[in-house]
């Protein structure tokens with residue numbers, strides 16, 4: 123069922139185009155190759171009302187808070203400036219919807235038919251732009267983007283744009299801890315020449331919710347982008363990332379893990395465009411599935427004809443903790459240049475009996491032994507994040523999920 | 536039940552994947568004693584060590600095993616370990632992604648908890664480990680790596696003995712701890728094991744070679760063949776095997 127747009131008034135007229143496009147195409151079905159494994163047409167049964175105000179509770183999971191972070195708190199997709207706190211002089215924050223050129227900036231031809239893109243651009247109430255120009259600063263500012271909500275029949279459509287000027291740097295912690303029924307955020311990061319960004323996203327929302335996050339990255343020359351994404355929330359979760367390498371010598375490291383239990387449907391999708399020569403991309407994906415959960419990774423790497431000397435690596439591994447889970451992987455390599463190194467690999471396995479016995483033979487209880495091996499399976503994904511305080515958050519959510527999952531499976535099995 | 540015995544195995548039969556491998560083992564090890572088991576390849580030595588330590592898939596079909604006077608055949612592997620049983624693996628297992636220190640500490644603390652003692656924190660534990668590691672020639676660098684990952688064959692065996700030194704078991708089974716060790720490492724490891732000989736600690740040493748037994752001198756030697764103990768004797772039995780092989784012994788059984 124589609125969200126309800128009766129009597130809905132857009133903030134800016136051009137948003138109407140996106141709503142119309144969305145309503146015309148509707149939720150994608152499995153006939154749409156991009157949504158082959160995640161047919162929202164069949165999966166979304168409820169109608170949602172677009173979140174228009176700050177109603178509802180602020181819910182937060184008990185992750186350790188980060189001192190000195192610039193906190194932007196979004197409720198129902200809307201920036202709550204009362205609760206938000208920005209200290210750093212390096213950051214300039216505006217609402218792009220106040221600016222008539224917004225439509226031009228946000229227009230992405232490749233995404234013209236993308237349902238989440240159209241829905242959120244149509245339904246958004248504000249677009250928060252953070253400009254960073256801190257090449258000469260010694261410190262790297264930390265931005266914490268915290269998304270929450272309190273109404274189950276509501277959908278939220280936050281849009282955040284982070285623009286890094288030449289040689290600027292920033293660390294971003296993005297947390298989705300929402301109780302909204304549907305959450306479809308768009309995070310857009312533009313990395314200027316030589317800029318550096320560590321970006322950790324933790325989608326740990328309520329298990330009843332639907333989480334459709336879209337992350338859009340553009341990288342200029344010599345920029346360095348490191349993303350770690352954890353998804354453990356939502357009955358339906360799709361974490362989708364599109365990244366354009368537009369300047370030479372740019373590098374990106376993308377790590378994603380999905381953690382699914384019960385009947386969760388966890389989709390990780392990446393679209394990587396090597397548009398110019400001499401760039402490097404590395405993707406590590408790990409999935410852990412328990413009960414009857416389903417996990418999907420779709421990873422496209424497109425190497426343009428002019429993108430010679432591209433180095434693109436993609437490795438995905440799934441760990442199945444129960445017999446009734448399913449993991450699907452769809453790598454898509456579209457290589458139009460001849461002098462490139464592109465590799466991909468995928469494995470699916472279970473916990474190793476031999477390793478488990480080694481641990482329990484040392485007196486370590488089975489629950490703890492399983493947890494140790496699951497965490498070990500995931501640990502590689504954090505190796506590229508260069509901000510310890512972000513790493514700590516990710517580790518917290520990993521450990522939290524693993525300890526709950528191993529305790530549950532020992533009490534039922 | 537003899538109050539002196541730590542391990543007592545009676546008429547033990549066991550199957551692996553439905554095949555009976557152990558056909559009625561009887562063995563008694565008293566407090567402080569070191570026994571050796573020798574026997575041809577495939578005779579069931581490692582199987583016995585797994586059955587004793589409670590590995591899943593190794594099914595006991597008859598007989599009994601008791602540790603410190605209590606039957607353990609219904610206990611899980613981790614319970615048996617915390618009750619004082621320790622197995623040094625013939626093939627130690629690599630655990631990529633599991634930090635050596637957190638692994639060692641988890642097993643160390645599991646034992647402390649069992650005994651109602653307070654767990655040790657990371658810093659105190661590092662000191663304890665370093666002291667033991669030094670005796671076995673294990674470097675700090677090795678301690679920092681994930682468990683057994685990238686260790687040489689000899690390093691893995693030393694790491695097993697390090698764990699034994701930390702866990703202080705009352706009954707240790709050493710499955711071919713000498714295989715893969717060079718002459719010097721054999722000496723270091725044997726000395727490490729000898730340091731752990733204690734009136735309250737018994738050992739069952741599985742080996743193919745008399746060489747090890749000249750370092751770790753056993754109180755008794757048993758020959759396992761075809762899933763049965765076919766002969767028992769004192770340390771001279773090991774010399775006999777070294778000289779004549781198992782042929783003559785099998786005949787005698």
Ligand SMILES: Nc1ncnc2c1ncn2[C@@H]1O[C@H](COP(=O)(O)OP(=O)(O)OP(=O)(O)O)[C@@H](O)[C@H]1O
Pocket residue numbers: 551552554556574575576577578579580581582583625
């Ligand atoms: N899963 C299994 N299914 C069937 N037979 C098995 C299985 N595992 C082991 N065996 C058999 O059990 C027998 C005993 O094996 P075990 O490893 O205990 O021998 P061992 O005495 O330790 O030999 P070695 O000296 O080579 O280490 C062998 O014949 C082996 O093939």
Ligand SMILES: [Mg+2]
Pocket residue numbers: 580581582625710
């Ligand atoms: Mg063996």
